Amino acid sequence: MTSLTHSAAHPVATQRERTLHPAPVATYVLLTAAGLVTLVPFAWVFLGAFRSTDEIRANPGSWIPTDPTFDNFVRLFRDNGFAGYLGNSLLVAAMMVLGNLIFASMAGYALAKLRFTGKKLVFGAVMAALMVPFAATFVPQFVVTVNLGLVDTLPGIALPTIVLPIAVFIMRQFAESVPDDLFEAARIDGAGELRIFVKIFLPLTGPALATQAIMTMLFSWNSFIWPLVVAQSDSTYTLPVGLAAASRQAHLTDYGLLLAGAVVVMLPVLVLFLLLQKYFIQGIAATGIK
Amino acid sequence: MALALIQEAAEPVRRRRRNGRGHNRVAWLFVAPFVVLFLVFTAGPVLLSLFMGFTDIHSSDLQTPFAVNLVGLANYAALFADPGFLRSILNTLYFVVIGVPLTAGIGLLLAIVLDTGINRLKGTFRVAFYAPVITNIVSVAIIWQYAFNVSGPINQALATIGLAGPNWLGDERLAMPVVILLGVWHNFGTAMVLFLAGLQTVPADVYEAASLDGAGSWRKLRSITIPMLRPTTLLVSVLITVFYLQVFDEPYLVTDGGPLGSTQSMALYTYHKFGFGDYGMASASSYVLVVVVAVFSVIQFRSLRSKV
Numbered sequence: 001m002t003s004l005t006h007s008a009a010h011p012v013a014t015q016r017e018r019t020l021h022p023a024p025v026a027t028y029v030l031l032t033a034a035g036l037v038t039l040v041p042f043a044w045v046f047l048g049a050f051r052s053t054d055e056i057r058a059n060p061g062s063w064i065p066t067d068p069t070f071d072n073f074v075r076l077f078r079d080n081g082f083a084g085y086l087g088n089s090l091l092v093a094a095m096m097v098l099g100n101l102i103f104a105s106m107a108g109y110a111l112a113k114l115r116f117t118g119k120k121l122v123f124g125a126v127m128a129a130l131m132v133p134f135a136a137t138f139v140p141q142f143v144v145t146v147n148l149g150l151v152d153t154l155p156g157i158a159l160p161t162i163v164l165p166i167a168v169f170i171m172r173q174f175a176e177s178v179p180d181d182l183f184e185a186a187r188i189d190g191a192g193e194l195r196i197f198v199k200i201f202l203p204l205t206g207p208a209l210a211t212q213a214i215m216t217m218l219f220s221w222n223s224f225i226w227p228l229v230v231a232q233s234d235s236t237y238t239l240p241v242g243l244a245a246a247s248r249q250a251h252l253t254d255y256g257l258l259l260a261g262a263v264v265v266m267l268p269v270l271v272l273f274l275l276l277q278k279y280f281i282q283g284i285a286a287t288g289i290k
Numbered sequence: 291m292a293l294a295l296i297q298e299a300a301e302p303v304r305r306r307r308r309n310g311r312g313h314n315r316v317a318w319l320f321v322a323p324f325v326v327l328f329l330v331f332t333a334g335p336v337l338l339s340l341f342m343g344f345t346d347i348h349s350s351d352l353q354t355p356f357a358v359n360l361v362g363l364a365n366y367a368a369l370f371a372d373p374g375f376l377r378s379i380l381n382t383l384y385f386v387v388i389g390v391p392l393t394a395g396i397g398l399l400l401a402i403v404l405d406t407g408i409n410r411l412k413g414t415f416r417v418a419f420y421a422p423v424i425t426n427i428v429s430v431a432i433i434w435q436y437a438f439n440v441s442g443p444i445n446q447a448l449a450t451i452g453l454a455g456p457n458w459l460g461d462e463r464l465a466m467p468v469v470i471l472l473g474v475w476h477n478f479g480t481a482m483v484l485f486l487a488g489l490q491t492v493p494a495d496v497y498e499a500a501s502l503d504g505a506g507s508w509r510k511l512r513s514i515t516i517p518m519l520r521p522t523t524l525l526v527s528v529l530i531t532v533f534y535l536q537v538f539d540e541p542y543l544v545t546d547g548g549p550l551g552s553t554q555s556m557a558l559y560t561y562h563k564f565g566f567g568d569y570g571m572a573s574a575s576s577y578v579l580v581v582v583v584a585v586f587s588v589i590q591f592r593s594l595r596s597k598v
Contacts, residue, residue, distance in 0.1 A: 027408055034400060035418045038475070041433045042421065044443070048436070060442055103323035116317035122325060129332045131587045133536045135557035136580040139564050139572045140335035140342060146352045160331040163324045193316040222426050224539055225561070240428040244543060247432055255436060262429035273424050277417055280424065281483060 049073070049263045053256035060255075072260035080257065081234055082264060085242035092158045092227070092238055093220040099162030100216045101209060107163065108171025109201050113183060114193065126172075129165035134225065142229050152232040160226065164219065167212050174208035175201065207279075214272070214279045221269055239265045336580075342573035349567030358570075365574035375575060377551050378559040381541075385470055385555060386534045392474045393534075394526050397481025402515060404482075405489045406507070416486075423479040431543035434472050435459065462552040465545050469553050472540045477533070481526050488522030489515070532586045536579065556582075 044063070048056060049072055051065040076082045110116070111123055141160060142151070150156030178201070186196045202209075227238045237245065243261045273280055318325075343365055345358040369375050400419055404412055422430070437444050438458040445455025458464050492515060500510050538557035541547055547554030547562065554562070556579045563572035 024408060027403055028411075030403060031400070031408070031411075031415050034396075035415055038418050038422060041430065041437070041475075042425075044437065045429065045433050060436075060439070060446055099323075106320040107324040110317045110320035114317040114320065116314045119317070122321050125325065125328045125333070129328055131583075132332055132336060133532075133579060133583040135536050135538065135560055136339060136576045136583070137332060137335040139560070139569055139576060140338035141331055142564075143338065143342075143352060143569070144330060144335060160327065163327050165324075165328075168324055193320075197320070218424060222424075224427060229564075240426055243428045243432070247428075247435070247543075258432050259436070262426075262432045265426045266429040269424050269426065270421065273421070274417070277420075281416075281420070 045259050045262050045266075048255065048259040051256060051259075053254050056255045056259075057253075072256040073264070075257055076260050076264065080246060080261075081237070081242060082239070082261065084235065085237050085239045086264070088154060088231075088236060089221060089239040091154050093217050095155065095158035096161055096164075096220040097213050097216045099158070100164055100167045101213060103163040104167035104212065105171045105202065105205065105209065106197065107168045108173075109175045109197055111168070111172045112175035113178075113180070113201075123172075126165045126168050130169065138226060138229055141226075145230060151230055152236050153230075154236060156230045157227045157236070157238065158220075161219070161223070164216060167216060170212055170215075171205070171208060174205060178204055210276075211279045211282050214276060217272070218269060218280070339573045339576060339580075342569055343577050344574075345570050347569045347573075349569065351569075361570065365570050366578075368571065369574050369578065374551050374554065375556075375559055378554045378556045379578075381466065381552070381554055382535060382537065382556045384466060385473065385537050386531055388467075389470045389473050389534050389537075390527060390530050392470070393478050393530050394481050394523065396474065396478040397483075397526065398485050398519070398523065400478070401482045401485030401489060402511065405486060406511075406515070416482075419482055420479040422476050425476070427476060427539045428543060430472065430476060431540065434468065434544050438468050459545055460549055462550055465549060465553050469540050469544050472544060473534065473537065476540070477530065481530065484526050484529075485519065485522060488519050488526075491522075492518045528586060528589055532583055535583050535586065 047063050047065060050068045050070070052067070052069055052071060055066060107122075107126075111119065111126070145151050145156050145159075148156070150159060182200055182204075183196055186200055191199070222240065223238075224240045224244070227241045228244070231237050231241050234242075243258070243265050246261055247258055344360055344362060346361050346364075347358040351358050400415075404415060408415075436442055439445070440455070440457045440460070444458070448455040456464055458468050496514055496518075497510055500514060505513070536557050537555045538561065541553040541555050541558050542561065545553045547558050556575065560572050560576045560579070563569075563575060
């Protein structure tokens with residue numbers, strides 16, 4: 001009797017378990033499938049970069065390097081100018097990150113915490129700058145850059161985005177959340193605005209500055225159309241522009257070289273992302289798609 | 291009470307002091323770098339672009355952008371008489387109409403599944419789905435060209451099951467779907483993150499109440515999650531629409547607008563005119579795009595405001 005109820009109860013329990021959790025199995029199958037679709041191209045490029053072009057051409061459907069080689073990377077840096085492109089990308093990113101850390105923070109702070117004539121107008125400019133499509137401005141921006149004597153220079157690539165409206169916006173949002181009392185107290189003590197900004201505001205902004213710096217770095221590293229327009233020669237190409245040029249010159253016949261180039265361009269950001277994903281996700285949630 | 295009155299009485303004084311001249315000057319110094327760059331690289335160019343669209347400015351006039359001939363609406367007339375431009379409008383709309391629902395739909399599906407379906411490996415999946423967003427588009431385009439090559443891995447895979455793969459990027463009808471697929475693969479993670487943020491705003495007690503009333507997970511999804519996410523869905527759709535209307539990188543890198551202009555977007559058309567040195571036409575075509583984007587941006591702004 002007891003054994004009967006026991007054996008009868010058992011299937012009921014498993015059945016209930018299954019109806020309670022029918023989702024997880026299907027869910028994990030769905031997620032794993034989607035994850036594979038997402039990650040397969042990465043696997044392809046990372047494995048392909050270590051195969052020689054001859055090997056890829058002989059057997060394009062295969063994945064695993066039969067004879068792994070660093071040759072593609074060597075050719076990239078030794079014969080194809082990627083050392084220079086890498087240096088340019090790093091310099092442009094440094095200029096942009098530094099510029100935004102200083103100037104976007106200042107503007108964001110002023111828009112949140114200072115009162116001045118024309119403040120609404122300036123904030124309107126920030127919103128307008130966020131909405132103007134880039135395709136609408138790159139031709140005249142190029143004309144302006146030529147007339148400033150900055151065409152085909154690294155500062156010319158960095159300058160238009162050295163104070164990003166989205167960075168100003170993020171810093172303003174953050175500054176709004178800091179209580180006024182802190183600044184008022186310092187003002188009563190007779191501290192100047194610049195001193196208040198440097199000594200009181202900036203030390204509070206650690207996480208916001210980190211998010212902002214990472215988003216700016218990402219934006220700079222991946223920006224393509226403006227560097228493509230401004231960089232006119234090999235000596236000012238950033239990594240994406242250099243890789244795009246290489247892909248046009250090679251007409252996609254030197255697969256090994258191009259896949260290695262793709263790895264060099266994507267790897268730094270991927271590594272940073274794995275290390276600092278919290279800031280990335282915060283940044284994208286705050287900025288939308290820009 | 292008295293303290294509050296004192297503070298209130300003191301308020302105008304403090305306000306007046308803060309509005310003093312010195313304060314104004316400091317504040318303007320703080321915003322000056324942004325304002326100067328905005329005038330030189332955004333407001334100026336928007337006006338300059340409008341002006342250039344009515345001129346015959348070419349690359350040879352670069353040093354003297356104002357010493358050019360006014361040609362009235364000739365550029366715009368030429369633009370709308372150019373089948374290539376009309377096709378670029380249709381291509382752009384094609385990209386938006388197919389790309390936006392796919393990007394938003396996949397993002398929504400994965401966000402819901404991640405948020406409500408599982409506990410384990412949640413972070414891992416989120417990282418995997420977000421990786422394409424931060425990956426450089428030039429690198430991804432190279433993978434795409436390689437994968438969809440006539441003798442590339444995709445056709446090799448099709449061959450193993452006995453199918454003859456088409457020339458994906460050389461076929462007028464197939465090239466655009468491949469380019470759209472790249473855009474969707476590259477951007478669905480953004481939609482997912484925005485939907486995940488939206489899901490956090492749905493209060494948990496609504497679900498608990500529904501569970502007590504005996505609602506199953508499908509019912510909860512249909513009657514709570516989807517309706518509560520409507521503002522987020524609207525926001526995401528409009529954001530991606532405005533983004534995709536300006537699509538440039540994907541078609542430029544994978545097909546350069548070909549074959550036979552079948553993947554040329556409006557932004558790419560502008561870039562090609564710019565490349566030929568015809569800045570007047572480039573400016574005019576970019577202004578058509580401005581108008582289209584402006585319409586959608588107004589919708590975006592409205593929807594954002596109504597959400598708040």
